[in-house]
Amino acid sequence: PAPGAPAPGRAIEVPGVKSIIAVASGKGGVGKSTLSINLALGLRDLGLKVGLLDADIYGPSVPRLSGVAQKPELVDGKTMLPLENFGLQLMSIGFLVEEETPMIWRGPMVMSAISQMLREVKWGPLDVLVVDMPPGTGDAQLTMAQQVNLTGAVIVSTPQDLALIDARRGVAMFQRVNVPILGVVENMAYFVCPHCGGRSEIFGHGGAHQEADKLGVPFLGEIPLHMRIREMSDAGLPVLVADPQSAEAGAYRAVAREV
Numbered sequence: 001p002a003p004g005a006p007a008p009g010r011a012i013e014v015p016g017v018k019s020i021i022a023v024a025s026g027k028g029g030v031g032k033s034t035l036s037i038n039l040a041l042g043l044r045d046l047g048l049k050v051g052l053l054d055a056d057i058y059g060p061s062v063p064r065l066s067g068v069a070q071k072p073e074l075v076d077g078k079t080m081l082p083l084e085n086f087g088l089q090l091m092s093i094g095f096l097v098e099e100e101t102p103m104i105w106r107g108p109m110v111m112s113a114i115s116q117m118l119r120e121v122k123w124g125p126l127d128v129l130v131v132d133m134p135p136g137t138g139d140a141q142l143t144m145a146q147q148v149n150l151t152g153a154v155i156v157s158t159p160q161d162l163a164l165i166d167a168r169r170g171v172a173m174f175q176r177v178n179v180p181i182l183g184v185v186e187n188m189a190y191f192v193c194p195h196c197g198g199r200s201e202i203f204g205h206g207g208a209h210q211e212a213d214k215l216g217v218p219f220l221g222e223i224p225l226h227m228r229i230r231e232m233s234d235a236g237l238p239v240l241v242a243d244p245q246s247a248e249a250g251a252y253r254a255v256a257r258e259v
């Protein structure tokens with residue numbers, strides 16, 4: 001399809017949203033959610049109106065990352081108003097269910113929850129909606145990639161071989177359903193010691209860049225493994241909010257510029 005034109009058979013249009021970027025990873029725990037919120041903030045810093053949709057129904061993390069957790073208000077009985085913080089519009093399945101509720105959503109139920117968050121939320125108007133996808137390349141992910149009118153996908157990986165194999169699967173999944181790959185980000189690319197400032201390449205380094213080159217997709221940048229990213233994120237303050245002048249924040253902002 002021409003850029004911007006909906007691909008045939010894409011069922012879900014999201015009212016009020018100009019472009020939708022999926023942030024995906026082949027497996028969990030690689031920093032996909034942390035990248036999603038910081039990417040959203042980096043795009044905000046470029047002057048765009050940005051929303052963040054937490055579609056990771058198995059482990060929603062936007063409530064923790066954004067420090068926001070109340071139930072969204074309803075307008076006209078069923079349309080939800082997104083919550084707001086840091087100048088971002090936010091929606092997460094985590095706003096709708098208690099944290100302790102077991103996530104026993106399966107197959108079609110997962111898709112219907114996601115579709116509700118896309119269609120029945122009064123977004124915007126937004127320039128960009130960043131979607132924090134569920135990790136992996138199973139049915140729910142494929143259905144979402146197929147049915148939502150995605151502008152493109154960003155794939156997050158850590159440098160280890162195993163993570164890269166999964167990242168390759170993620171790239172293949174989006175390509176199969178004709179979603180453009182905006183690029184690959186290497187997270188935890190190197191460790192900066194908070195005491196001496198020295199740099200260690202714990203998981204090796206540069207693997208994701210090489211993989212992107214091999215696959216012929218853009219490389220969007222690398223994010224260091226940094227204590228502050230973890231500490232601040234867990235406290236509901238993404239590093240781009242907590243410490244916007246830091247090198248870590250700069251790394252996320254550079255990725256937003258590349259996207």
Ligand code: ADP
Nearest residue numbers: 028029030031032033034224225226229230233
């Ligand atoms: P995913 O969404 O892929 O499961 P998260 O974004 O939830 O991963 O990150 C998993 C954990 O790793 C979180 O505790 C997060 O704070 C931490 N983390 C992610 N990226 C970094 C990084 N670059 N440096 C330090 N900690 C990180």
